Amino acid sequence: MQAYVRVVEAGTFTRAADSLDLPKATVTRLIQTLESHLRTKLLNRTTRRVTVTPDGAAYYERALRLLSDLEELEGSMSQARVTPRGRIRVDVPGVVGREMIIPHLPDFYAKYPDIQIELGVSDRTVDLISDNIDCVIRGGELTDQSLVARRIGEFHMVTCATPEYLRRHGTPAHPLELMQPPHRMVGYFSARSGKLVPDTFRRGDEAVDVVGNHVIAVNDATGYLNAGLAHLGVMQLTCFMAAPLMKSGQLVRVLEDWQADPIPVHVVYPPNRHLSSKLRVFVDWVVELLGQSATAGLKVRCAAA
Template identity: 90%
Template sequence: MDRLSAMQAYVRVVEAGTFTKAADSLDLPKATVTRLIQTLESHLRTKLLNRTTRRVTVTPDGAAYYERAMRLLSDLEELEGSMSQARVTPRGRIRIDVPGVVGRDMIIPHLPDFYAKYPDIQIELGVSDRPVDLISDNVDCVIRGGELTDQSLVARRIGEFHFVTCATPEYLRRHGNPAHPLELGQAPHRMVGYFSARNGKLMGDTFRRDGEVVEVAGNHCIAVNDASGYLKAGLAHLGAMQLTCFMAAPLIKSGELVRILDDWQTDPIPVHVVYPPNRHLSSKLRVFVDWVVELLGQSSTAGMKIRCGLS
């Protein structure tokens, strides 16, 4: 028996929850994964998994074996990295999940710069606003904006998103330029609404100026749960918007959008990289995260330029 392969297969089955998902993530036939687990159980002379038609769960012995196996596999990966050129030239596959707009407008356009530095890293990039299960989906890390709710995960704050309030010239021609944020909650003005893909909660907007704080729920004719759809609705003149600076900058420069309420500030939202507690940041993942931190720094600079009227 190849103990290492069996151990890796077992860990993947536990994390994925099914033999099928584990086999897909390992790029192995399901029958091979099943045989590896059966051989491992026979070798250990104990039952590691309880199998049902839909999902597998670990036995008490299986849970203990999983914890030890995870540590051994993590130590092995670290050892191999230290004994090779991996620390000098990171290589290998990483699977990342990011919000749609971050992938489309921030990360993907700058990937040529990343690959110029790290040509041997293969990125599998999930680009969507839907929540993912890091463990069962075998994701190395996710990048998310906003406050975190799952305390079982490990998170590192890597920056923040800044926002600018804007609307299309056509919207302003039809409805006028608001002088105060509260006007956005009243006719004839309206905002494009945004609700959480996770819990369906409609998001409000907070404006600040010289110690004054204004909460605006917004008068909207449409609300969406996707950032790309949010932008499209705004560009269709359906309402004013709160856009991240990296989204707004090129559209303001081209004249497709106009800044409004310039003397009011909106709260930035924190950005975190999140990964499972039983994973460590490998060198290949670490350089990617550091690169994203640099991109976020550039976004913050762009945000200052927008707010100061320099872009």
């Protein structure tokens, strides 16, 4: 039953076998045995992909619920609620994984030593179902309404540049100056749409959306930061990225009377997927981590830098 659910979600026997850490032949044999036992055809097979028959679709929905109930039952009969254990697959933006989550994982494992995390660290868009991912943590507004999302916090932003950039190009006095020479911004474009993402500046009731004059645009937060540190333009950074660099003097805040919109942070789950105790404690830990970042004064230090 588990093998069948994975084949449906992954779309191919090969991807399902990889996610289950089983030989493809074993997964194929399991599905054949299941169909023989049920005396019905669950899947239509082609050379590239499998599709679900009407009976297969009905069986998938019931099987998914049964497997979730089974996991919950086994957890309640063991010590899983007290000491969650097992593997979870999580995907996070590159800079969040490298700068925020990974450095604090020793604290997580001190509490939950029996949880194994497979952490995808990138800015690419993933398919939660076919890639068998338990949850993703994403910044920004959500576009896929078919997924289940929980808002867990927000990233506060600061506008900054290197001292060398300011020496070469001067200090902007208004956001609109960033749209024309001599000023530049480091551009950021969506990995999904390929479109440049505008930067928003607010001062009181006044709001300005700026697509800055740029010589480089990237689709990765680390690349964005590195381009700014190479004096290629003004940036809008999250406070947790900018604060230590401003403290060291590598970055200087500009346009201090203008505020950037905070970025909402969500944890996103596949639909119809049971939230296990091991995943729940990880998400709660991430929420606590975001709260600690705020109480540690990252927002205040950015505003005062």
